[in-house]
């Protein structure tokens with residue numbers, strides 16, 4: 001757990017993070033020892049888990065489906081890659097941690113933190129003033145940054161990319177915040193309102209970052225060989241590469257591997273055996289094409305399986321106070337990707353370019 005206490009020098013030396021890191025050292029009133037660490041560690045863990053949970057939801061019909069074993073954010077597992085997918089993992093994890101800490105703060109879970117009341121009483125606009133409990137994102141941002149960014153110990157371009165994506169995740173929390181208001185005035189006339197800023201549902205943050213993932217940019221580093229150990233050269237090259245990338249955008253360094261196929265060294269299972277969706281009029285475009293994306297374009301076929309689903313039905317309320325239900329079984333059709341007889345043969349006519357981009 002040691003490394004989590006220390007803010008890596010990297011953060012201080014990188015171009016886009018300089019102001020934040022300096023601001024933080026001034027305000028570094030909290031993380032002074034194990035006690036402070038323990039105060040937040042539980043929330044950080046809950047937050048990171050909610051990030052991963054959201055990742056799985058967002059990618060459920062994608063070839064890469066946010067599998068557990070590719071989620072190690074640690075830089076020490078030898079599997080560090082900086083693909084479009086890992087950019088999302090970093091962003092959503094950082095966002096999850098900031099979100100949970102911010103919520104905890106508003107709920108009064110921490111002694112030293114409360115609602116952001118900096119604007120209370122000020123006029124916000126025509127007919128409304130600031131009031132209520134604005135979520136304290138500045139607090140969530142500070143603490144989450146300290147925990148999450150500290151996982152990135154390196155000085156190289158990968159560390160820089162990961163830190164950038166962490167930051168983009170935290171900015172997504174701010175970008176999706178909304179103003180909520182309450183009416184006041186004679187018999188609900190709403191002649192005056194008080195308003196506060198509140199966090200969006202975390203699902204909305206996930207949707208926002210999924211969109212950023214689709215438009216993620218590949219970072220082109222100068223191909224000049226960097227002399228080993230010369231971190232000054234390295235930093236100049238990194239700062240240069242970052243110059244024209246907005247802080248809100250996700251970035252990556254490497255093209256994604258072929259997520260159709262199992263890749264042991266990446267701990268990725270491939271799409272064989274995955275479920276896809278068919279035949280529901282209500283599906284989104286993305287869901288409707290799931291069988292094509294996961295099975296057909298990966299050289300697999302779709303098999304239909306009839307699955308018995310047991311659920312409660314005919315529920316009756318009995319005085320007082322129980323509910324009794326029957327168990328009903330229903331047979332539903334589900335669809336899965338399955339290997340073709342005679343081996344794999346990618347089917348490359350349909351929208352090959354499009355599908356490659358969206359892996």
Ligand SMILES: *[C@@H]1O[C@H](CO)[C@@H](O)[C@H](O)[C@H]1NC(C)=O
Pocket residue numbers: 039042043046100103104109110
């Ligand atoms: C913070 O919130 C999460 C979930 O919202 C909760 O599980 C956790 O216990 C809270 N942390 C503290 C310190 O209360």
Ligand SMILES: *[C@@H]1O[C@H](CO)[C@@H](O)[C@H](O)[C@H]1NC(C)=O
Pocket residue numbers: 257261262263264265266
């Ligand atoms: C697995 O992924 C690595 C890294 O992308 C790649 O170099 C390797 O060729 C892949 N292996 C297979 C069997 O596809």
Ligand SMILES: *[C@@H]1O[C@H](CO)[C@@H](O)[C@H](O)[C@H]1NC(C)=O
Pocket residue numbers: 282
């Ligand atoms: C389709 O979606 C609408 C609204 O999203 C919902 O009310 C309806 O129950 C759905 N129908 C089916 C068959 O899922």
Ligand SMILES: *[C@@H]1O[C@H](CO)[C@@H](O)[C@H](O)[C@H]1NC(C)=O
Pocket residue numbers: 346348349
């Ligand atoms: C696609 O199929 C054609 C023949 O149908 C083949 O020549 C070509 O190499 C294939 N391309 C890929 C990317 O598999």
